[in-house]
Amino acid sequence: MNILKGYSSRHLRMEFPWLKQLYQKDQLWVRSFYWGTCGNVSAQTVKRYIEECQG
Secondary structure, three states, rough: OOHHHHHHHHHHHHOOOOOHHOOOOOOOOOOOOOOOOOOOOHHHHHHHHHHHHHH
């Protein structure tokens, strides 16, 4: 996951230079990530969970 996040961060910062100014650090993503399955949960429930986690 870290390789994917590192690659995408470098690619996005090259394509959109203003991201370097927006974020005052070298990293675009946070160090953590979540990996899981939803099972028999509706898309609306997953969306609500993600929104709640973002504050």
